[in-house]
Amino acid sequence: MNTQSPHSRVVVITGASSGIGEATARALAGEGYRLALLARRVDRITALAEELGSDVIAIEADVTDRDSLVAAAERVQDELGGADVLINNAGVMLLGPFSSQQRAEFRQMIEVNLLGAITASEVFLDQLRDGGGDLVNISSVAGRTARPGNGVYAATKWGLNGWSESLRQELQPGVRVMVIEPGAVATELPTHITDPETKQGAARLYASVPVTAEDIAEVIAFAVGRPQHLTINEILLRPTGQA
Ligand code: NDP
16 A cells, blocks of 8 residues: 555546546545545535545546636635546546537647646645645557547547656656546447547447546556555456457
């Protein structure tokens, strides 16, 4: 285990209102971490925080809005004493053919997946530095390979990987940087796709995905729980059988 007891560590999770973020909140709360749950759907994170107990707070925050992240960081400092772990999990996967029709979605993916993670990290960095913090970036298999139709999504995840490797070297040994790269995980992620054909294909694929958000949450909890002298820098994981 980490030399700090989980009970004294505070974890901030972006995109904690569903899927991997929600499951990670449950896993870490179960291990005794204190949590700040961030997302736009405040009703969902509020209900989750109430369910998980008094050491969990919900904060409405949009990762594309720096002011809301600054306000969130102030609350985390005031109410929980500062963040020890930041999990950059918020993301959107708006797959589709490369065309001008998709341009707003290209921008959204870059602003949420890449710039959102960068902004949350610079906003919380002083708190993470104050006592040995962890920065966990939720990337993807799409950060290691690319396919037709996922170019900009893959670009955001490749970007996350490159940025994380730079930060790993720059912030060590005070802050551990970890990258988690899941393959397909059964969550609501593909339901936001707007291109009809791509959405149908993704729905078919995701209907039979055996890996759950809870599976990924266990892996994240394991990585964060390693002793401070050891960093799991990168974990690439796929459903058995995924190409
Ligand atoms: P979900 O759609 O369930 O979760 C996405 C989360 O991101 C939601 O909680 C959503 O919260 C949040 N989010 C989206 N936009 C914003 C925003 N502007 N500001 C703040 N939060 C935002 O999908 P997953 O759990 O699957 O996705 C979590 C991460 O895992 C993503 O980064 C995704 O790319 C990655 N991933 C997922 C895989 C999969 O197959 N499911 C595979 C590999 C990686 P809200 O809408 O309430 O703001």
